[in-house]
Structures are given as C-alpha cells and as structure tokens.
Amino acid sequence: MPRNFCRLRLLGLNLLIALLACGSSYAARTSRTSESSGSLTTVVIDAGHGGHDRGGIPGQRIAEKDMTLDVAQRLRNVLAASGYRVVMSRDSDVFVSLPTRVAIANSYRNAIFVCIHFNATQRSGAGGIETYFYSRDSLQLASAIHSYVAGGAPSSNRGVRRRGFYVLRKTNIPAVLVECGFLTNPTEAAYAGSASYRQKLAEEIAAGVRGRNIVGSASYVDQTKVAKSEHRRSKRSQKKGARKKKSSSKPAGSEARSGSIDRES
Numbered sequence: 001m002p003r004n005f006c007r008l009r010l011l012g013l014n015l016l017i018a019l020l021a022c023g024s025s026y027a028a029r030t031s032r033t034s035e036s037s038g039s040l041t042t043v044v045i046d047a048g049h050g051g052h053d054r055g056g057i058p059g060q061r062i063a064e065k066d067m068t069l070d071v072a073q074r075l076r077n078v079l080a081a082s083g084y085r086v087v088m089s090r091d092s093d094v095f096v097s098l099p100t101r102v103a104i105a106n107s108y109r110n111a112i113f114v115c116i117h118f119n120a121t122q123r124s125g126a127g128g129i130e131t132y133f134y135s136r137d138s139l140q141l142a143s144a145i146h147s148y149v150a151g152g153a154p155s156s157n158r159g160v161r162r163r164g165f166y167v168l169r170k171t172n173i174p175a176v177l178v179e180c181g182f183l184t185n186p187t188e189a190a191y192a193g194s195a196s197y198r199q200k201l202a203e204e205i206a207a208g209v210r211g212r213n214i215v216g217s218a219s220y221v222d223q224t225k226v227a228k229s230e231h232r233r234s235k236r237s238q239k240k241g242a243r244k245k246k247s248s249s250k251p252a253g254s255e256a257r258s259g260s261i262d263r264e265s
C-alpha cells in the first residue's frame with residue numbers, strides 16, 4: 001500500500017478520533033448539565049414499611065418505618081433543592097401496599113425509584129450497607145448510590161446485589177433499594193438514631209442520584225436464585241403456619257420486610 005495513502009488514512013483516523021472525543025465530551029457535558037438542573041427527572045422516593053408494618057424483626061427497639069420515613073423526607077428536601085421533581089410513596093406513618101408503591105412509581109415517565117430501608121437480623125454483630133437492583137437498567141443507579149452511601153458511611157460495605165424484590169421486579173423505571181445499615185447492630189442503630197447521620201445518608205443518596213450517569217457500573221452479587229429458593233421456603237413455612245393458625249395473614253409489606261431481614265448469607 002502506498003505510504004501517502006497510509007498517511008492520509010492515519011490523518012483521517014486521527015480526525016475521526018478527535019471528532020468522537022469532542023462528541024462524547026459534549027454528550028457528557030450536556031448530560032451533566034441536565035443532571036445538575038434536575039429538570040428532566042422525577043425521583044419517586046419510597047420510605048419502606050409504615051403504619052402497622054414496623055419493618056425489621058419482632059422486638060426490634062428502633063422501628064424501621066420511622067427511620068426510613070425520616071431519611072426519605074430528608075432526601076426529598078435535598079433533591080428538591082437541586083431542582084428535581086420529587087414524589088413520595090408515603091409522607092407519614094401510614095401503611096402503603098407494595099402494589100400501590102409500584103403503581104405510583106410506574107405512573108411516572110423519565111423517572112427513577114429509590115426505596116429506603118434499614119436492615120435487621122438476629123445476629124447483633126451483623127452490619128453494613130447494601131444496595132439492591134433487579135433490572136439491568138437499574139445497575140448504574142444502584143452502583144452510583146451505593147458508592148456514595150457506602151463510601152461515606154463508617155459501616156462495612158456489603159456491596160451491590162441483584163435480587164427480585166417485588167418493588168424492584170415490578171417497576172418499569174430504574175429502581176433501587178438501599179439498606180442503610182442494621183438497626184439490630186448497636187453501633188449502626190446509634191448512627192441511625194442521630195439526625196446528622198440520617199441527613200448524611202440522604203445527602204449521599206442524593207449524590208448517587210445526581211451522579212448516576214457519571215459513576216460506572218459496579219460488580220455485583222446475583223442473589224436472584226437465592227431469592228427464589230427463599231421464596232419457596234417462605235411459602236412452605238406460610239402453609240405450615242396457616243395449618244397451625246388459620247387467622248394469621250401476612251401484610252402486603254411482608255415481602256419487603258422478610259427481604260430486609262438477615263441477608264448475611
């Protein structure tokens with residue numbers, strides 16, 4: 001092949017690379033601009049549990065439902081101040097069923113769904129932050145929120161996990177569930193009990209929302225198969241329970257609650 005032709009091709013290639021680089025940096029700038037104004041995105045914030053559904057495990061001192069609502073309200077304030085349109089699935093101590101939460105989320109276009117929970121387990125030593133997603137288009141949001149929340153918390157990092165929780169499986173928009181620490185762990189319960197720590201959690205989650213197009217996708221643990229086997233197990237135990245005591249009926253929030261309990265394995 002003639003040398004001049006090679007040189008020309010090389011020149012053309014360089015030009016193409018330069019144009020592509022310009023284009024991608026322009027795309028990044030515009031996406032950041034729209035992120036900072038927040039005008040294009042609705043954030044549906046879902047405070048876990050509520051009303052008769054306290055969350056956590058029986059006998060737990062701090063009610064999970066109160067902590068989730070407080071962080072959700074703080075998150076709303078932070079995001080609203082950044083220009084986001086914010087919708088709350090609940091804004092007081094009321095019970096909202098999981099299908100209703102999903103219906104609220106699915107009624108918005110160009111929106112994301114952020115579900116706030118705290119963890120619980122019988123083993124008081126267990127602790128850490130974990131973030132769940134289900135659909136592939138939710139991974140980036142989960143990664144961003146998790147990197148800010150886990151990065152800013154003194155608790156251990158339990159990673160990003162994929163799991164088929166009802167509110168993640170049934171939502172049509174990018175959906176994430178953050179477990180902001182274990183209320184059954186004395187140290188993490190003390191953190192959660194502090195308003196300044198809950199404010200910090202809200203600010204870190206908001207930073208994740210703002211940075212979701214900038215932070216890369218994290219590696220994650222796929223727990224979708226675990227969830228299925230646990231679901232079968234819990235169905236069996238429900239049947240057993242129903243035989244023993246016919247009047248016991250699980251509230252609609254039980255899937256989210258049982259999901260938030262003891263994810264140590």
Ligand SMILES: [Zn+2]
Nearest residue numbers: 048055117260
């Ligand atoms: Zn929960």
